[in-house]
Amino acid sequence: MKLILTCALTPLLLTSVFADGAFYGDPPDATHPWTIHDMNRPQPPVIKGATASTQEKPGQPPSDAIVLFDGTEASLAKWCSDADVNQPTKWVLHDGAFECAPKSGYTRTKEEWGDCQLHIEWSAPAKAEGSSQGRGNSGIFPMGQVEVQVLDNYNNPTYPDGFAASVYGINPPMANPLNPPGQWQVYDIIFRRPLFKDGKEIDPGYLTVFSNGVLVQDHTAIEGGGGHRARSKSHPFPEKGPLKLQDHGNPVRYRNIWFRPLPARAAEGGEIGQLSPEATAAKRKEIAKSIRDKAAKLEGREKMLHLMESLCYESDPATAKAAEEMNVAALAAITKTPAAEMESKKGEVKQLADALNYLINAKAIPAPNATKDALDKIIKEKGWDK
Numbered sequence: 001m002k003l004i005l006t007c008a009l010t011p012l013l014l015t016s017v018f019a020d021g022a023f024y025g026d027p028p029d030a031t032h033p034w035t036i037h038d039m040n041r042p043q044p045p046v047i048k049g050a051t052a053s054t055q056e057k058p059g060q061p062p063s064d065a066i067v068l069f070d071g072t073e074a075s076l077a078k079w080c081s082d083a084d085v086n087q088p089t090k091w092v093l094h095d096g097a098f099e100c101a102p103k104s105g106y107t108r109t110k111e112e113w114g115d116c117q118l119h120i121e122w123s124a125p126a127k128a129e130g131s132s133q134g135r136g137n138s139g140i141f142p143m144g145q146v147e148v149q150v151l152d153n154y155n156n157p158t159y160p161d162g163f164a165a166s167v168y169g170i171n172p173p174m175a176n177p178l179n180p181p182g183q184w185q186v187y188d189i190i191f192r193r194p195l196f197k198d199g200k201e202i203d204p205g206y207l208t209v210f211s212n213g214v215l216v217q218d219h220t221a222i223e224g225g226g227g228h229r230a231r232s233k234s235h236p237f238p239e240k241g242p243l244k245l246q247d248h249g250n251p252v253r254y255r256n257i258w259f260r261p262l263p264a265r266a267a268e269g270g271e272i273g274q275l276s277p278e279a280t281a282a283k284r285k286e287i288a289k290s291i292r293d294k295a296a297k298l299e300g301r302e303k304m305l306h307l308m309e310s311l312c313y314e315s316d317p318a319t320a321k322a323a324e325e326m327n328v329a330a331l332a333a334i335t336k337t338p339a340a341e342m343e344s345k346k347g348e349v350k351q352l353a354d355a356l357n358y359l360i361n362a363k364a365i366p367a368p369n370a371t372k373d374a375l376d377k378i379i380k381e382k383g384w385d386k
């Protein structure tokens with residue numbers, strides 16, 4: 001049995017401790033399938049984290065990342081010409097970096113995906129030539145749809161919505177933490193595509209960008225993807241698309257490119273955020289079933305508590321009946337205990353009373369409940385409520 005310590009007062013605060021966090025936090029509701037602090041929720045997968053890059057050496061991607069470029073010739077095979085996907089990329093490998101061959105055209109990944117965390121490092125030519133948009137210009141296009149600007153803005157003013165780490169044509173970055181040209185710059189980008197349902201936008205899609213570790217785009221709405229001179233209008237994106245890198249005529253270099261696909265948002269059937277009432281009901285059903293399946297392999301008190309716990313998620317007449325019969329039997333056994341041994345039953349009595357109280361508060365079982373009333377009476381008589 002795991003001990004769960006109470007650390008916050010809630011209307012359902014309980015004095016007893018339960019296996020696996022049951023009967024602890026607020027119960028599920030119409031848009032939250034889990035209780036607060038629900039141990040039935042999946043544990044986050046264990047991965048190995050990324051390591052930081054230095055100017056001399058790129059860091060290591062996290063263990064669950066999909067690597068798009070790691071400095072090797074082999075990783076170039078993951079890229080192709082944007083104009084003709086059957087043609088290899090014309091960009092070149094240069095000292096372990098992926099370098100734009102000016103006038104060769106955009107390059108893109110062969111692989112396509114949607115929402116992601118993208119890590120990418122870039123370096124403008126060490127010799128600063130040109131000004132404004134003409135100096136060290138390239139660009140990063142998640143799904144090929146919207147540009148996170150790459151530009152040498154070190155001592156190089158330009159229109160702010162076209163700055164390095166701007167969402168081009170939409171929103172300037174909040175700061176300019178760029179290193180001098182020739183040095184590596186690190187972008188960490190979180191991309192969510194726009195979502196439409198029945199022709200209506202339900203989520204505009206967002207870009208969050210860190211430039212050299214500094215937050216420069218904070219959940220910036222995509223507004224259709226932006227562009228040059230023209231104001232874009234929100235529109236659906238496909239489900240998947242490639243990552244594209246821009247050829248703007250400057251030999252900008254890239255290294256250490258990797259991404260991690262992001263799980264679906266609630267609005268597209270995922271479990272991030274509040275779920276729809278339909279999805280919540282389906283999930284609650286699924287959780288209740290898994291707890292009942294667990295209960296089927298248990299005996300006695302543990303079985304009873306699991307059957308009771310499942311009722312928080314789904315009202316199931318057969319389970320409610322089985323749990324109630326076990327509650328009645330448990331009370332009968334308690335009342336048969338000789339007075340001298342009653343103290344040893346304190347935990348058991350309080351635990352069952354608390355569980356019943358929780359289920360009543362959660363409206364998972366009807367009130368009044370004769371077993372709970374009898375248990376409360378014992379608790380009061382013994383002074384266990386003090």
Ligand code: MG
Pocket residue numbers: 137138139147149150246248
């Ligand atoms: Mg650009």
